[in-house]
Amino acid sequence: MTAEVSSATEEQVLSFIAHYRCAGVNHSEQEILLCPLQSTMHADYSWFLIGGDSPQGLGWFHPEHSTIGIYLPFAEENGSTFKDLLEYLIAYTRAAGVKMLKACTLPHWLSYYQAQGFSSLAIDSLSVDAADSENVFLGLNLAAPIPFASIPDKQGIEVIHAKYRHDYQPRAIKPAAETVTACQLILGEDSKLQVWHKQTDIMSALLSIVAQADEIVLIYSPLLQHELFADESFVREFSMFARRNPISHARILIDDCRAIVNYSHPLLSLQKRIPSLIKIQQTHPQYPVESYGYVLVDRVGWLELSDADLLIAKGSFADPGNVKLRQEGFQRAWDKSSKPADLRNISL
Numbered sequence: 001m002t003a004e005v006s007s008a009t010e011e012q013v014l015s016f017i018a019h020y021r022c023a024g025v026n027h028s029e030q031e032i033l034l035c036p037l038q039s040t041m042h043a044d045y046s047w048f049l050i051g052g053d054s055p056q057g058l059g060w061f062h063p064e065h066s067t068i069g070i071y072l073p074f075a076e077e078n079g080s081t082f083k084d085l086l087e088y089l090i091a092y093t094r095a096a097g098v099k100m101l102k103a104c105t106l107p108h109w110l111s112y113y114q115a116q117g118f119s120s121l122a123i124d125s126l127s128v129d130a131a132d133s134e135n136v137f138l139g140l141n142l143a144a145p146i147p148f149a150s151i152p153d154k155q156g157i158e159v160i161h162a163k164y165r166h167d168y169q170p171r172a173i174k175p176a177a178e179t180v181t182a183c184q185l186i187l188g189e190d191s192k193l194q195v196w197h198k199q200t201d202i203m204s205a206l207l208s209i210v211a212q213a214d215e216i217v218l219i220y221s222p223l224l225q226h227e228l229f230a231d232e233s234f235v236r237e238f239s240m241f242a243r244r245n246p247i248s249h250a251r252i253l254i255d256d257c258r259a260i261v262n263y264s265h266p267l268l269s270l271q272k273r274i275p276s277l278i279k280i281q282q283t284h285p286q287y288p289v290e291s292y293g294y295v296l297v298d299r300v301g302w303l304e305l306s307d308a309d310l311l312i313a314k315g316s317f318a319d320p321g322n323v324k325l326r327q328e329g330f331q332r333a334w335d336k337s338s339k340p341a342d343l344r345n346i347s348l
Contacts, residue, residue, distance in 0.1 A: 005088045058072075196314070211237045217241060217251075
């Protein structure tokens with residue numbers, strides 16, 4: 001994925017369509033796909049625009065029918081845009097738990113869908129508001145295992161295999177040792193949604209999920225609360241994780257760095273010692289993160305605070321779908337974030 005994709009409101013969608021119509025863009029080929037949307041604009045669609053501040057394409061998802069669609073005003077020029085948007089829609093619907101994904105497209109885009117594993121469907125198996133003989137109806141079984149592409153047998157090509165994950169040394173103990181925390185949930189296995197109602201329980205779960213991390217920890221916290229993230233036990237486990245194996249790394253997003261600088265936050269001191277393993281950035285005020293704070297671990301575990309007083313939190317130790325959606329939001333905020341002068345001066 002190279003282009004930025006973001007959720008869109010109905011107002012933004014209508015503005016996007018109107019802009020290209022006023023510009024005289026010839027999109028009559030896709031009119032049959034666009035008309036059903038205009039007649040059901042207030043239905044339960046999810047809308048997505050690709051291209052940042054100058055959108056180049058529109059994608060949509062209807063959860064009730066499990067259907068997706070893409071509209072590009074410059075069809076001949078936007079092959080890479082179409083591919084990026086299609087890959088995003090597939091990832092989004094897979095994370096949402098869709099089993100059989102359906103689509104209606106024009107022959108011009110058929111090869112893009114087929115490259116992602118779509119196959120033809122009978123028209124009566126796809127619920128749409130309009131059908132046309134030129135359109136192709138497709139389906140993708142998201143519940144099926146993803147096949148691996150075969151490697152061509154050619155002389156002169158040496159295939160170098162990366163390490164398997166179980167070869168990483170040292171590996172985190174799963175579940176976390178009782179000497180670290182009383183929480184015995186296993187990262188990657190315990191998928192039940194958990195709710196914690198006391199700060200001590202939140203702290204125990206936080207220690208457990210970080211102590212079991214092997215690859216990546218993402219933290220968003222408005223002020224990097226001392227009650228949790230400056231705790232001696234947490235700093236110790238976080239430090240051990242960051243040094244665990246060759247690919248371990250962490251990224252921390254905060255809203256205001258002044259507090260952690262003025263009070264010499266332990267995580268800031270740790271980041272100064274291993275800056276290549278831990279990154280700290282400050283969010284952009286125009287791109288706020290709508291959360292009291294959360295932690296994402298190894299693409300499978302998450303923990304999110306439900307109030308500013310650190311009294312309620314929820315999360316799961318095995319929920320890759322929710323982690324993927326939160327990770328995408330974190331990445332968008334990270335892309336707009338910066339390293340303020342206060343942090344740069346400390347690094348120098």
